Amino acid sequence: EAEVAQSPRYKITEKSQAVAFWCDPISGHATLYWYRQILGQGPELLVQFQDESVVDDSQLPKDRFSAERLKGVDSTLKIQPAELGDSAMYLCASSLAKDNEQFFGPGTRLTVL
Amino acid sequence: ILNVEQSPQSLHVQEGDSTNFTCSFPSSNFYALHWYRWETAKSPEALFVMTLNGDEKKKGRISATLNTKEGYSYLYIKGSQPEDSATYLCASPDSNSGYALNFGKGTSLLVTP
Numbered sequence: 001e002a003e004v005a006q007s008p009r010y011k012i013t014e015k016s017q018a019v020a021f022w023c024d025p026i027s028g029h030a031t032l033y034w035y036r037q038i039l040g041q042g043p044e045l046l047v048q049f050q051d052e053s054v055v056d057d058s059q060l061p062k063d064r065f066s067a068e069r070l071k072g073v074d075s076t077l078k079i080q081p082a083e084l085g086d087s088a089m090y091l092c093a094s095s096l097a098k099d100n101e102q103f104f105g106p107g108t109r110l111t112v113l
Numbered sequence: 114i115l116n117v118e119q120s121p122q123s124l125h126v127q128e129g130d131s132t133n134f135t136c137s138f139p140s141s142n143f144y145a146l147h148w149y150r151w152e153t154a155k156s157p158e159a160l161f162v163m164t165l166n167g168d169e170k171k172k173g174r175i176s177a178t179l180n181t182k183e184g185y186s187y188l189y190i191k192g193s194q195p196e197d198s199a200t201y202l203c204a205s206p207d208s209n210s211g212y213a214l215n216f217g218k219g220t221s222l223l224v225t226p
Contacts, residue, residue, distance in 0.1 A: 004156065033213060042117070042202060042216030055211045091157070098212045099144070104157040 002026040004105035006092050012111045018080035021108045025074070025094030031055075032069055033102065034077050037089040046090075049075060050098060082112045115139050115207050119217035126193050126224055133189045134220040136203035140184035147214060148177055148188055149202040157202065160188075193224040 005024040013019050025032050030051050035043035046065065048056040051072040060067065064083070069075040079086055089109050093102040117138045126132050138146060148160040161170045166181040174191045190197055200221045204214035 035214075035216075040218065042119075042204075042218045043214070044216070045213040048211050048213050050211075056213060093214075099206065099208070101147075101159060101162055102214060103159070104149075106154070106156045 004092055004094055004103055006090075006105035006108055008108055009106060010109045010111075012113065013082050014113050015084055016081040018078065019082050019110060020079075021077045021090050021092075021110075023075045023077070023092030023094075023105060025092070026103055029094035029096055029103075030072070031095045031098045031100070032075050033093040033095075034067060034075070035091040035093065037091060037107075039088070043089075043091055046077070048098075055098070079110075082110075084112050086110060087112045114210075115205050115215035117203060117205050117215050117217040119201075119203055119220050121220060122218065123221040124223070126222070128194060128224055128226050130193050130224075131189065131191045132193055132222070133187050134201055134222075136186045136188070136217055138184050138186075138203075138205045138215075140181060142208060143181045143184075144206050144208040144212070146179055146181075146186050147204045147206070148186070149204065150199045151202060151219070152199040160201075190222075193222075195224050195226055198222055198224050 032049040034046040037043040047067045049069045089107045091107045092105045095102045146163045149157040151157040163179040168179040200219040202219045204216040206212040
């Protein structure tokens with residue numbers, strides 16, 4: 001069964017360092033989402049891609065976060081510099097089209113010390 | 114951004130007990146309601162996607178109902194088992210914003226033998 005892959009699964013970093021997360025969606029899925037779940041909260045959208053284009057990045061802290069999906073397939077989310085408040089689970093999801101069911105990866109658990 | 118709420122926040126039941134959770138969402142501009150089960154260290158798994166008022170869906174011992182006019186959905190688990198222990202998330206896509214999911218905070222279920 002096709003799955004969304006994410007790496008790394010866990011990342012511990014010190015504040016002010018740079019971190020990067022990778023997501024490989026299910027083959028053929030045009031829409032890709034990055035969500036962030038802070039402990040005790042529900043996942044919240046950071047950025048949405050349709051193929052290689054950003055559809056919505058209104059909740060992405062652009063002073064320190066960046067996301068790209070250069071060839072419209074896999075995607076990278078970067079944080080530079082990391083802050084203590086960035087400690088969270090970062091989830092990637094993909095769907096065939098924007099109004100279709102979303103399939104999630106296992107997430108990257110980030111801890112910023 | 115849609116305001117999706119879930120209750121209770123956590124639940125602890127004994128094996129064999131039946132239980133239910135609530136998800137409330139804005140009834141205006143309703144598009145769909147998703148239920149996910151999220152076990153520790155795994156990917157969130159889709160349980161149901163519900164779109165029609167009065168819809169009832171079932172998967173094994175788990176079922177869900179939907180009332181779009183009053184803006185709520187119930188998830189029922191009959192005869193809970195330890196393997197049902199997980200966080201149950203509900204989410205509604207925002208059709209005004211790329212269909213990204215707006216999640217509740219989740220209900221954390223613990224089933225003990």
